[in-house]
Amino acid sequence: MNTSILAxxxxxxxxxxxxxxxxxxxxxxxxxxxxxxWWVSDDFQFEKDRPLNLASLLKPALSDNYQSFxxxxxxxxxxxxxxxxxxxxxxALLNGDTTELKPAGKEIDxxxxxxxxxxxxxxxxxxxxxxxxxxxxxNGATLAxxxxxxxxxxxxxxxxxxxxxxxxxxxxxxxxxxKQEPKxxxxxxxxxxxxxxxxxxxxTDRYDAALCAxxxxxxxxxxxxxxxxxxxxxxxxxxxxxxxxxxxxPKTDLK
Numbered sequence: 001m002n003t004s005i006l007a008x009x010x011x012x013x014x015x016x017x018x019x020x021x022x023x024x025x026x027x028x029x030x031x032x033x034x035x036x037x038w039w040v041s042d043d044f045q046f047e048k049d050r051p052l053n054l055a056s057l058l059k060p061a062l063s064d065n066y067q068s069f070x071x072x073x074x075x076x077x078x079x080x081x082x083x084x085x086x087x088x089x090x091x092a093l094l095n096g097d098t099t100e101l102k103p104a105g106k107e108i109d110x111x112x113x114x115x116x117x118x119x120x121x122x123x124x125x126x127x128x129x130x131x132x133x134x135x136x137x138x139n140g141a142t143l144a145x146x147x148x149x150x151x152x153x154x155x156x157x158x159x160x161x162x163x164x165x166x167x168x169x170x171x172x173x174x175x176x177x178x179k180q181e182p183k184x185x186x187x188x189x190x191x192x193x194x195x196x197x198x199x200x201x202x203x204t205d206r207y208d209a210a211l212c213a214x215x216x217x218x219x220x221x222x223x224x225x226x227x228x229x230x231x232x233x234x235x236x237x238x239x240x241x242x243x244x245x246x247x248x249x250p251k252t253d254l255k
Contacts, residue, residue, distance in 0.1 A: 003030040005220045006073035009212025010057065010147075011175075011205045012082040014139035018043045022061045023200075023209035025217050026069065029225040036226075038197045040206050052143075053150030078151065079173040079216030081208060082144035083132040084158065085243040087115045090133045107131070115242040120235065125177040125250050160234040160244045171219055171246045175211035178248060184208075189251055195226060219246055229254065 005027050013019035021043050027036040041060035050056055057078070058066035070076055089111035092099065104110040108122050113131040122128050132141035148158055148170055157166035179186040185203030187193045188211055193202075196210045215231070223230050234244045248254065 004028050004072065004074045005217055005222050006069055006076045007213045007217035007220055007222070008058065008076070008078040009173075009209040009214070009216055010078065010080045010082075010144075011208040011212060012080060012140040012144045013205065015143050016045065018045045019205060020044065020140075021205040021209040022057060023206065023213040024058070024061045024069070025210075025213040026073075027217065027222055027225065029222055032225070036195075038200075038210070040197060040200055040210060043205050046143075051150060052147045054154040054156070057147060057151070074167065075220040076156075076168050077216040077220045078156065078170045079212040079219070079246070080144050080148075080170065081173055081175055081212050083115070083118075083129075083137065083141040083243070084144060084148055084170070084172045085115065085161070085241065086133055086141075087111055087113065088239060088242055107134075110134075116238050117242060117244050120238075121174060121177065121245050121247070124232075125247070127174075127177045127182065129174065158243075160240050164234065169219070171216065172243050173212050173215045174245050174247060175208045175215070178211060178215075178251070189254060191228060191254060192248075215246060215248070218248070 007025040009023040011021050022041045024039040025036055028034055039061045044060040046056055062069055093112060108114055108119055108128055113134045118129045130137040132138050151170050152158060156168045156170050157163060158170045159166060178188045178192050180189055187202040192214055195214055200206045200210050217226060218228050218231055229249055231246050231248060
């Protein structure tokens with residue numbers, strides 16, 4: 001059983017500009033009297049001409065000491081607020097597939113624009129994500145996917161594409177669905193907001209990164225320790241290649 005957990009949250013924006021942040025949450029589920037520890041970066045931009053990998057992601061929060069954090073944790077989970085895959089129909093179109101496509105009644109139903117897991121988010125949480133294929137979200141999505149390639153080289157597994165569980169895991173999360181209102185500046189629901197460092201304010205990249213880290217910690221098995229329910233598992237019948245948005249149950253089911 002994993003007891004020492006390092007949960008990393010990354011609020012992704014794009015390739016240029018200092019508009020993203022990383023939050024790191026360290027806890028031990030077997031030591032309830034030991035307060036969880038937080039490290040939250042300032043907004044940053046990846047360094048020019050440097051590899052996109054674990055070091056480039058963690059250094060803004062943990063500086064050069066990042067590797068000792070990794071080595072001393074039973075479980076390391078990185079929660080990323082960005083699509084980590086494009087819709088399979090969109091990829092097929094780019095590869096020259098000639099399968100006939102017909103206009104969908106709603107944008108969310110367009111297989112070129114959205115993945116099944118995003119339609120699931122819309123149905124379950126009442127929140128319509130941006131489309132990585134059709135909207136400017138592609139800026140952050142391509143950056144996140146590029147970093148994921150580096151993380152895989154550093155020994156991490158992208159889930160659920162590469163399995164159901166891993167001690168060094170990367171998952172896709174969506175902090176907007178745990179906020180009280182559909183606004184970026186809205187705080188999260190109380191049971192999650194209380195876990196965020198008090199100096200980290202709603203409406204900031206740092207705040208959203210902290211929400212990602214909390215979801216990552218629940219994935220790693222710290223739900224009971226943090227007073228949160230388990231995440232909803234990858235649903236049978238979905239295509240693993242399109243990924244999955246790991247989330248808590250809908251807000252209406254949380255007490």
